[in-house]
Amino acid sequence: MQSNRTIEEKYQALQDFLRNLGSVAVAFSGGVDSTFLLRVAHDVLGARAIAVTASSCSFPERELREAQAFCRENGIEHVVCLSEELDIEGFRKNPTNRCYLCKHELFEKIWRIARERNLTAVAEGSNLDDEGDYRPGLIAVRELGVKSPLRAAGLNKAEIRALSKELGLPTWNKQSFACLSSRFVYGETISEEKLHMVDAAEQVLLDLGFHQLRVRIHGDIARIELLPAEFGRFMEETTRLKVYARLKELGFHYVTLDLAGYRTGSMNEVLPKPAPEGTDPI
DSSP states (O other): GGSSHHHHHHHHHHHHHHHHHHHHEEOOOHHHHHHHHHHHHHHHGGGEEEEEEETTTTSOOOHHHHHHHHHHHHTTTTTEOOOOOOGGGGGGGGGGHHHHHHHHHHHHHHHHHHHHHOOOOOEEOOOOGGGGOOHHHHHHHHHTHHHHHHHHTTTTTTHHHHHHTTTTTTTTOOOOOOOOOBBBTTOOOOOOHHHHHHHHHHHHHTTOOOOOOOEEETEEEEEEEEEEGHOOOOHHHHHHHHHHHHHHHHTSEEEEEOOTTTTTTTGGGGSSSSOOOOOOOO
């Protein structure tokens, strides 16, 4: 059973899995999971492992710069491809299978890049914890034959962070991230303007030192999710009023704090239960 393996055994299983692929194009966002996966793939396969990052208006520029810097500093070939989700038919309407539409197009592009370079596999960074939420993106992973080495090795998020720390990766304690489209309530139109609003709003909070957060958008309302431990600092008058003023400047009419705090998949809480199988942490 994977769950009974030690973290060292899982790490060895990951290396063996990647070695058996022979060569791979890793879908690389610069986040905790994909950075760890890319590092191990490069350690095992060398130049036969490359990184592919999708550039779009739902992917913040700061994340792209970090991804580029990591590959440059580690001597990893890095391909940045344009994958504009808003051009996908139906995506702007933000249906419940939004992540499937996005991932299907993205992995088709990565496969084309892999074949051009005679690479035998495409891999993505979902982990064992990603199997519990509504994740249509994983359907696209299965349909297109994309490998999920971290899940295959039985690694969860905490173990990936621990191993990342041992490897000296700068992402070991990085906040979890998901594409900005995940900040929209299902059925609300996704636009470039609102994506920029959400990105800028989250940057305001990051610049103030808040770590794990989301700014969810509901029409003209910003719903801020923070770790409950950071509520007190947020509610200090100077900080609270600064956040309110800046988000108003960005175009939000109302600014709220979610009392439940930060959690992944909060937009999925309105979906019927049990949730359909298989997307990205949002």
